Ligand SMILES: O=C(O)CCC(=O)C1=CC=C[C@@H](O)[C@@H]1C(=O)O
């Protein structure tokens with residue numbers, strides 16, 4: 001990673017190649033086999049069946065993702081992205097509410113100056129707040145985003161579905177559920193409890209494009225497709241999903257390629273004028289360029305030494 005993100009400084013994973021093309025499996029290091037096996041299922045589905053899923057749009061509007069960085073750097077990242085929407089990470093171990101406010105204000109001011117009424121700012125707290133902290137923080141950050149008319153939404157302010165529902169009743173800002181969808185035994189509880197206005201869906205943690213598409217159709221609330229800090233291969237699967245959804249009212253969180261220090265393809269998936277192109281994603285998934293021999297031996301040795309082979313074996317056992 002170029003910048004520490006949600007505590008993550010390094011991404012590791014495996015790529016599968018089959019008659020369907022490329023698939024990516026890179027579960028976060030702390031995920032156990034029961035959760036990680038969904039990422040393997042996702043990669044295997046892409047590599048075997050392929051992701052030739054009918055699309056209803058060719059371009060996906062995306063948000064720029066702003067890690068916990070200083071306000072000036074955040075504004076410059078937002079402006080140079082050309083995206084009209086920014087997602088600002090907040091409530092990180094290393095940030096205070098004051099520094100979150102400064103970052104949100106700086107990004108909102110920069111995007112409003114650049115895109116006027118079309119500019120949007122959303123925040124993501126990764127469940128770090130309790131109920132009262134969430135209400136207080138969302139209220140202050142909503143004010144800090146005054147230049148764009150307040151926050152577009154607040155993603156996963158608290159951990160539990162009950163707390164999300166409670167906070168949602170206290171604030172005017174829409175609430176998005178992320179971890180309550182992708183790390184839950186029952187993603188429908190969010191809807192039943194009226195805990196969120198929209199759902200963030202991610203391909204790999206949900207078992208692949210087809211499973212995520214089915215979930216999106218059954219959730220009955222709007223969805224945003226977001227990345228799991230993937231390489232261009234995982235991001236491309238996200239683009240295929242976003243392109244296939246009947247309704248896509250929000251910009252997607254798929255422009256995270258710039259957060260990685262390196263990628264696995266020569267021409268990584270990057271947005272242009274705030275959109276990602278489905279054609280580019282399909283080309284990456286079908287690319288011949290990437291072969292085992294291109295992976296340097298150092299990386300392969302590290303994968304072996306880090307226990308990843310055993311990790312994949314346990315994912316396979318969980319799949320069976
Ligand atoms: O949504 C985005 O703009 C980018 C992706 C992103 O923020 C995340 C990707 C993967 C894990 C995360 O902690 C984080 C998220 O919580 O949404």
Ligand SMILES: [Mg+2]
Nearest residue numbers: 124155156178
């Ligand atoms: Mg999130």
